[in-house]
Amino acid sequence: MTESMIMTLGRDSLMMALMLGLPVLAACLLIGLVVSLFQAVTQINEMTLSFVPKLIGVGAVILILGPWMLEQIIRFTVRLMDLLPAMVR
Numbered sequence: 001m002t003e004s005m006i007m008t009l010g011r012d013s014l015m016m017a018l019m020l021g022l023p024v025l026a027a028c029l030l031i032g033l034v035v036s037l038f039q040a041v042t043q044i045n046e047m048t049l050s051f052v053p054k055l056i057g058v059g060a061v062i063l064i065l066g067p068w069m070l071e072q073i074i075r076f077t078v079r080l081m082d083l084l085p086a087m088v089r
Contacts, residue, residue, distance in 0.1 A: 001087045016076050020069050031057040
């Protein structure tokens with residue numbers, strides 16, 4: 001296993017984590033921003049008011065993008081398995 005192969009594998013792993021985590025984190029960020037703005041305008045400081053919409057939003061994103069995420073993980077894993085013989089040399 002060469003150094004360039006290790007660097008490529010590390011870069012691809014980080015990109016995969018970013019691609020899979022970004023939609024969920026972006027949904028959380030946007031929902032949190034909207035709820036915080038709503039709380040600031042109405043002066044309602046209820047903790048569950050910020051938690052429940054985020055939970056529903058993340059669940060919806062995972063439900064909608066779940067098949068795509070699973071396909072990306074499977075594709076990455078198959079590529080890793082194909083590279084396995086080259087890694088042990």
